[in-house]
Amino acid sequence: MAELCIQCGAELNAPPxxxxxxxxxxxxxxxxxxxxxxxLPESYDLDLQALRNQVLQxxxxxxxxxxxxxxxxxxxxxxxxxxxxxxxLAVLRDPLKRADYLLQRQGIDALGEQVKVADPSLLMTQMMxxxxxxxxxxxxxxxxxxxxxxxxxxxxxxxxxKLHILLKKLPCExxxxxxxxxRELQFLDKLLGEIESGEESLQNL
Amino acid sequence: MxxxxxxxxxxxxxxxxxxxxxxxxxxxxxxxxxxxxxxLPTVMRNHDGQYLLPSVVxxxxxxxxxxxxxxxxxxxxxxxxxxxxxxxxxxxGHEDVQLLAGHLPYDLVPAxxxxxxxxxxxxxxxxxxxAEILKVLKELAVETLGSEPEGAVITVPAYFDEAQRxxxxxxxxxxxxxxxxxxxxxxxxxxxxxLDKKSEGLFAIYDLGGGTFDISILRLQAGVFxxxxxxxxxxxxxxxxxxxxxxxxxxxxxxxxxxxxxxxQVLQQARQAKEALTEQEQVELTLDPGQGAPRxxxxxxxxxxxxxxxxxxxxxxxxxxxxxxxxxKVADVDGVVLVGGATRVPALRRLVAExxxxxxxxxxxxxxxxxxxxxxxADALVGNQREDLxxxxxxxxxxxxxxxxxxVEKIIPRNTPIPAAKAQEFTTFKDGQTAMSIHVxxxxxxxxxxxxxxxxxxxxxxxxxxxxxxxxxxxxQVDADGLLTVSAEETSTGxxxxxxxxxxxxLNDEEIARMLQDSFAHGAxxxxxxxxxxxxxxxxxVREALQGALSTDAALLQADEKAQLDAASQHLEQCLxxxxxxxxxxxxxxxEAAAEALVQRRMDSALRRAIAGRSIDELGE
Numbered sequence: 001m002a003e004l005c006i007q008c009g010a011e012l013n014a015p016p017x018x019x020x021x022x023x024x025x026x027x028x029x030x031x032x033x034x035x036x037x038x039x040l041p042e043s044y045d046l047d048l049q050a051l052r053n054q055v056l057q058x059x060x061x062x063x064x065x066x067x068x069x070x071x072x073x074x075x076x077x078x079x080x081x082x083x084x085x086x087x088x089l090a091v092l093r094d095p096l097k098r099a100d101y102l103l104q105r106q107g108i109d110a111l112g113e114q115v116k117v118a119d120p121s122l123l124m125t126q127m128m129x130x131x132x133x134x135x136x137x138x139x140x141x142x143x144x145x146x147x148x149x150x151x152x153x154x155x156x157x158x159x160x161x162k163l164h165i166l167l168k169k170l171p172c173e174x175x176x177x178x179x180x181x182x183r184e185l186q187f188l189d190k191l192l193g194e195i196e197s198g199e200e201s202l203q204n205l
Numbered sequence: 206m207x208x209x210x211x212x213x214x215x216x217x218x219x220x221x222x223x224x225x226x227x228x229x230x231x232x233x234x235x236x237x238x239x240x241x242x243x244x245l246p247t248v249m250r251n252h253d254g255q256y257l258l259p260s261v262v263x264x265x266x267x268x269x270x271x272x273x274x275x276x277x278x279x280x281x282x283x284x285x286x287x288x289x290x291x292x293x294x295x296x297x298g299h300e301d302v303q304l305l306a307g308h309l310p311y312d313l314v315p316a317x318x319x320x321x322x323x324x325x326x327x328x329x330x331x332x333x334x335x336a337e338i339l340k341v342l343k344e345l346a347v348e349t350l351g352s353e354p355e356g357a358v359i360t361v362p363a364y365f366d367e368a369q370r371x372x373x374x375x376x377x378x379x380x381x382x383x384x385x386x387x388x389x390x391x392x393x394x395x396x397x398x399x400l401d402k403k404s405e406g407l408f409a410i411y412d413l414g415g416g417t418f419d420i421s422i423l424r425l426q427a428g429v430f431x432x433x434x435x436x437x438x439x440x441x442x443x444x445x446x447x448x449x450x451x452x453x454x455x456x457x458x459x460x461x462x463x464x465x466x467x468x469x470q471v472l473q474q475a476r477q478a479k480e481a482l483t484e485q486e487q488v489e490l491t492l493d494p495g496q497g498a499p500r501x502x503x504x505x506x507x508x509x510x511x512x513x514x515x516x517x518x519x520x521x522x523x524x525x526x527x528x529x530x531x532x533x534k535v536a537d538v539d540g541v542v543l544v545g546g547a548t549r550v551p552a553l554r555r556l557v558a559e560x561x562x563x564x565x566x567x568x569x570x571x572x573x574x575x576x577x578x579x580x581x582x583a584d585a586l587v588g589n590q591r592e593d594l595x596x597x598x599x600x601x602x603x604x605x606x607x608x609x610x611x612x613v614e615k616i617i618p619r620n621t622p623i624p625a626a627k628a629q630e631f632t633t634f635k636d637g638q639t640a641m642s643i644h645v646x647x648x649x650x651x652x653x654x655x656x657x658x659x660x661x662x663x664x665x666x667x668x669x670x671x672x673x674x675x676x677x678x679x680x681x682q683v684d685a686d687g688l689l690t691v692s693a694e695e696t697s698t699g700x701x702x703x704x705x706x707x708x709x710x711x712l713n714d715e716e717i718a719r720m721l722q723d724s725f726a727h728g729a730x731x732x733x734x735x736x737x738x739x740x741x742x743x744x745x746x747v748r749e750a751l752q753g754a755l756s757t758d759a760a761l762l763q764a765d766e767k768a769q770l771d772a773a774s775q776h777l778e779q780c781l782x783x784x785x786x787x788x789x790x791x792x793x794x795x796x797e798a799a800a801e802a803l804v805q806r807r808m809d810s811a812l813r814r815a816i817a818g819r820s821i822d823e824l825g826e
Contacts, residue, residue: 056429060595064624064685079684083624090622200525 015039015054017062017081025062027073028080034088034101037081044102044167048093055089095160096185099167103178106171110179111186122184129191137198145202149195156188225354226385226587227346228393228579231335231361231373233292234415236260237573238342239580240350241589246397246577249349257572262337263287264326272341285312286324291338294320294331295376296369319372332376339380356385358583360575363389363421363435363601385586391421392430392596393578394544397569399425406539407433409527411557411565413520413547416442420523422531422538431597434530434620436523443479443547446513450475450504453512458492458500467494479513482506483549510552517556524560530620541565546572598623604659604681604689607644609634610738611653616681619649628680630696635749637669641677643693651735664693666700672746733786740789744781747793748774751800754807761806766799773799 003012007024015038017026035042038054059082060066067078091097103110129152136144159181166178227240235257239248248256255274263276264286271279280287288311299315312323321328339359346354359382361373370387377384388396391410399408405425412419419437423430451472455461462468474490481488486506493499528535541561548554548571558565569577585594599622605615608631617627633641641664648656667675676696683689694700751774759767777792 053427056427056431056595059597060427060429063595063597079624079682082685083626083682086622086625196529200522200529203522203525 015058017058023061025067025074025077025081028077028084030080032084033105034084034091037084038088038092040092042102042105042170044099044164044170046092046098051089051092055085058085095163096182096189099163099178099182099185102167102170103172103175103182106175108175108179110175110182119180119183122180122187126187126191133191133195133198137202140202142199142202145195145199149192149199152188152192152195156185156192159185159188224587224589225350225352226580226583226589227343227350227354227357228388228576228581228583229339229342229357229359229377229382230390230393230576230579231292231338231359231376232260232414233290233417234260235572236338236342237576238346239573239576240346240354241580241584242350246580246584248573248576249345251345258338258341259289260292260338261287261289262291262334264324264329266325268326270326270337272337286326288322288324288329288334291331291334294322295335296365296372297331332372332379335373335376336379339377339382343380343382354382355587356383356583358386358388358393358579358586359384360388360390360393360579362417363391363419363432363598365389385583388579388582388596389421389432389598390544390575391419391435392423392432393576393582394542394574395423395425395430395578396581396594397574397578398540398542398566399430407533407537409524409538409541409561410544411520411524411541411548412544413553414442414545415444415547418442418520418523420520420527422527422533429595429597431622432599433533434527435599435601436527436530438519438523441516441519443545445516446479446547446550447472447475449512449516450479450509454478454490454492454502454504457502458494460492460494460497460500462494478504479509479550482509483551506551513550513552517550517553521556521560535560535562538563542569542574543567543571544574598685600625600683602647602657603649604683605646605648605656606631606679607646607653610742612735612738613646613648613651613653613656616679617683623683624685626680626682628678631677631679632673633667633670633675633677634672634746636672636753638672638675639667639669640665641667641693643679643691645681645689645691652738659689660691662691662693664695664700666698667695668698668700737784737786737789740786740793741781744777744789744793747796748777748781751796754800754803758803758807762803766802770796770799770803 003016003026004010005012005019005022005024006026008019008022010019010021012026013020014036016029016032017037018024019026033042038051038058040046040051040054062078062081062085064075064078064082067075070078091101100111129148132148133145135141136148162181163178163185166172166174166181172178225240227238228246229238230236237248237256237258239246241247250256251258258273259277261273261276261280263271263279263283265271276287277289280289297320299313299320314321314323314328319330319332321330322334343354343357357377359373359377361370365373373387374384391412394410394412395408399405405427408423408425410419410421410423412421417437418441419435421435422433424433451468451474454471454475455468460467471492474492478488478490482504488504490502490504491499492502528538538561541557541563543554543557543565548557554565554567582594582596599620600617601619603615603619604617605613606629608614614629616629617625631641642661643664644653644661645659646653646656647659650656664677667677677693678696679691679693681689681691751770755770762770773792773795777789777796780788780792783789
């Protein structure tokens, strides 16, 4: 059943935060997915530029600055929609968070603390990368760091490609494999952060 | 006015139709006002042609209030009644300014809420003092525009918290201004350039004032200005350049006088030399110590640049940090905007251009750019321009909660766009725990003692469960004004507690920047400390669990097993008094190994008793 505008009674189109007929802000609906909030189809393959434009366009009409003089209920709705839009942009534009979110929508918590999957090859890779990073930082080897960063970035984009294949059809059928690629990507992202902060501390010395 | 104004058709609206609005840069050292006049944002000048009004207010004996240069001139002879840098006191309580108090010559009065200053005109709040500055700017605007402006946009530092923003707004109201909006200074600077050039893209706003440095990364797209990241160093500014030049001058002169007046005189000359050398290649300075012959010293621009190079270099770490926080590379930046008088120094412009690998934008006067941006926004807000801007802000410092061992768990990281919300689950530490104290903090460091405490509240009525079984969900909601609400709920029973706190209330920008710097300077130290704290928490948990088990089931152990376990346990207790994280972790492992037999037998016996029809709950009795 279609939702109706609280002000003019018109049928609401996607995205449903604002009435397309009278422009009224609608009460916040926590049950909507991040995709529904921004009005884009649920998919791993996302046009990031379109996502940004859509979120910014919606923020222009929904941001609390637009309702500074409005009544408390309207201000509350605006705050909730605007918060959710910020969250949607942060989650959906990130390849790791977006994949995690899609799996969570299927009830799979691939990055949760309960998941302690022993993946010996990933563990081994992690140890090797970490040792290399430590050695390079100790030796202040900027070229070596650049090379390591290149390798990690490449591995990371390979992992994202795998996720594109695994999550092409939703709901995902190979959840175990997707989960293990997700954990690999999480590690690579973290490592990239460590390389960057290491480089930063070398530059700042 | 004798001359008639001639305007292109359409360029100037009819004076009766055009609505008047002003932008005000209310600065720590200088303030100024601008407006969009004849389609161009322009700063307003007084009768002497000056547009910079020193942010100094003097309460005179005859009851008059002087603002600007005349007040500044009297600062030395009448310090208690001449208030400078009042911006640092805005929205601050008595405790907050204790750190500043030693550096300020004012007579501070402890009062409910915001601090007050004792002057011969009575006790004045920083809001009232700021209002005096704003009144002068408003008069200038009325005189220039020919009538009252409908509204004003006033700029505040990106780091200003809600209390400071509120105080600024109050000062404007007191001065009879209708505040359309408060605007972050870097955003105002970006607006001045972005709209001027009708460009879209990423801007770096490099703002070096007298005593503070700020770098912000902003994105302008489809009329939305997003602050992506801000970083800075508030113990760094143009004054630092003056100091290194003064040190050099004193060394060069060979005069060693430990006289504050002499030092101030040299410092003054250092500043003038720095300013002169932005245009000239060489200056000649005459240092007169009062006794003996004056010394004449030559200073070339090249020498000056060598002297100030270390100061300039100190701005780069914050630039790297801001870029990294924004997830950007130098090549992504489309424009670099310079703000603040200190950015006139040619060597600085070269360094910034080199760092960002592009020419810096200097066509707008760095002293004016913030006020001009505010004027443009004010003009848009009163309806003169249809283009609607949306300015999106970020959280300046991370929000977190205290966890076991005096550690802070970050819930919302700094530079998250606001409004924002985040929920996190925690659990109980001890068996039967029925209450949980929630301590909300702001800052980047890992330890509670190094962050700013924002609020404490308790969640009571948690049903007694074994340690780790309760699920406590803590939700942070930060609204667009930066106001924070924290609520906590035990999810299996629905027990709730809620508190409204103001983030960064009572934090001044120096503190914010210092806390940010410290987190980077002490990163390694924090990691070591965190490891130790975590090891201690784990050690205590194991020790308590073992004592609990032994008090009921010691009989399950053989004498030699018991002795072994006791030895391991004693060793653990000993390690817990020390500060070696590895030793504690090893001792924990040893206890766990020695307790293996006990754990096994307790489980067996529990199972047997359960099978015999007794509930697990009774086992502990």
